[in-house]
Amino acid sequence: MTRLPTHALALLLLAASPAATAQTPPPAATGAPAIDAGLRAAVADPGRSPAQRARDVYRHPAETLAFFGIRPTDTVIEISPGTGWYSAILAPYLRHHGHYIAASATPAPGRSNGLRAVFSADPARYDRATLLEYDGKAPVLGAPGTADAVLTFRNVHNWVSAGTADAYFQAFFAALKPGGTLGVVEHRAQPGTDLDTMKTSGYLTEALVIELATRAGFVLDGRSEVNANPRDTADHPNGVWTLPPTNRHDAADDARYQAIGESDRMTLRFRKPASD
Template identity: 50%
Template sequence: MVSTVSYRFSRPIALLAALAAGPALADDAGELQALITADHRVAANIERNDARNPVETLQFFGLEKGMTVVEVLPGAGWYTEILAPFLRDNGTYYAAHFSANASLSYQPPALERFRQKLSANSEVYDQTRVTHLNPPAETEIAPAGSADLVLTFRNVHNWIMAGTQEEHFQSFYTALKPGGVLGVVEHRAPEGSSMEVMETTGYVTQAHTIELAEAAGFEFVEASEINANARDTADHPRGVWTLPPTLRLGDENRERYEAIGESDRMTLKFMKPQ
């Protein structure tokens, strides 16, 4: 089990909203607040909490105990550190990661590093179920119709760049139950941006993201500005990777980009029709 940690509520608005919604949600909010700074989390990941608003984001998507949740392409496990222990004893967490058979050279090693992270802390991650997403060969991220919630964080641009966006969204639709929710966080391009911009900068328009989800059969439910950043103009020399945490330009204009912070992001909720 996750070790007990003391935590001062730095985000009282989220907690007060949960209290107003009922005791179960308040308990969930309190546990999430504790988990985002728990001992098992990587220190560098904790430092990004203020930029990524994990408690508010997960509650906007409707995360609750007992759910079957799929996180799509969890990378190094930023959200895994929160979702896996939250669902460990009451719920099911699938981490739909890269495939060992992937053609892109960086993907199998990334999968192996993720597996090593899980095995290094079995008290937290022993119930995590790893599946693989490598369309068109591997698309079953969870048993069909089993998931209450599918989540993807800052991934849509990668699928657009690879030309696999339709297959990815269809796999989410297949995994979800009728009435299940798809939650999407993505770097936001100014509306009217061209496909060339979306294929090269890491930014995607909100309208195009909604279009992709609706083409797969989803209904758009709601957008939130939880992860908005008005300082981000989305026109940087190395695209979104110019900004933290990547800072691809190194020390060139570093203070300027650190002052902007992480990218402006859309936070979108979709539903698979009943």
Template identity: 50%
Template sequence: MLKTGLIALSLALAVPAQAALDWDAALSGEHRSEKNAARDEYRHPRETLEFFGLREGMTVVELSPGGGWYTEVLAPLMADNGRYYAAHGSVNGGAYARRSLGSYLVKLGEDDDTYGRVMVSELSPPNAMAIAPEGSADLVLAFRNIHTWMRAGVLDEVLESVFAALKPGGVFGVVQHRGPEGNSIDDMKNTAYVTEDYVISAVEAAGFTLADRSEVNANPKDTADYENGVWTLPPSLTLGDEDRERYLAIGESDRMTLKFTKPAAE
């Protein structure tokens, strides 16, 4: 009995306990810009990440983090408490990709205390191994990017990369502007409003299983029928002052929130 207890104690000492996720520090810390924090009412970061199953000790990959809105939340949550890969664009992906990646790296470099442990990887289809080591990720996240990959003709390759990076049983979390059923492929590409059936079909074709869906990011005020697509609404407001108050009253887009899993190994 004593020997068994000593073995258990030695194992406990060998594997440090993971601290609980500090949501207050992540969401209310001084590192967050006021502009980004103001969007929490539309993006629901804690509720969304908890729905996807985020917990301490995970290896998490965010695809195409852009300017780093979710990086402000995920980096402090996972620092010393897991691993966070930000799979940004290629440095050789053209002028836009270079500007976006450059701005993101400046953001990280200006606050090493917050972002020093962020692992910047590359989303570069068809290089499936670039986003994270094969079979290493517990959770991969895609926030409002499906339409972009559709336009670029690389959605299948991106999904292959996600499947390769995830552990068996791992989760792929998708948030995407939701369009009305019946939208054509061209409509989806041009407006960014993708149908839920299309997303589910594409992801399941890549080998995933739909595990759950949530309405946490739904917005019933969004009619999704604007000539300029989703960019008509905040935060883009591409029409400027034209009907500005109307679009501000609608708020950000209606979004699907889908949780997929990679089948567990048999």
């Protein structure tokens, strides 16, 4: 009979403790998650634009998606995908065996969803992807309980500022299958930062994001430092928008902010409980 080392047995006992499960956040991931060949190919695809590929050093797409546990057979809803940076990776990765859904708030009258043109211009990449539009104040993300994963990248600060964050997290919870994953990447504020500063700076504390998710019914399942940037002090004159890629700063300060790079980001994985 194989005997477990003492430290491994202690970890098993801790994991089995209800109190520990309820009260102790998971530690940051220490090992690199496995990245399958299909995901590596989607990231390395030369069809991605040079501008998209240049940001891989800050956004770590393969490592981030692997940490979230995204599989090629999954139905994945990406919330507010913007100009489609992650769409260019997720749509081909999920094209043959899964389903990529790009979900955005319905544009204001007179405006259009820019992803429609992006998807139409490259049918070989996006022909099996779905564009979904929803009410930005009361989002509904399709049929309940049908998604394996919901992902959002650098969006939660916008919902906190607009007062709609709870509505979004509730919509994520409703859309996911039991046991499904919510993956969140967000600009990270220093612990203890007040709400007003978070709203104006675009940086949120991990504690606030975890509170929003757990209030909607999620359980924190893991944390990763893959998108951390220790050079970012999160206290810039124009908030996170001071840094690349927005670069809202004086030209004379450009070298300083380019040396910092993109923002320090939390990467959090939540789980919808398998049964309510």
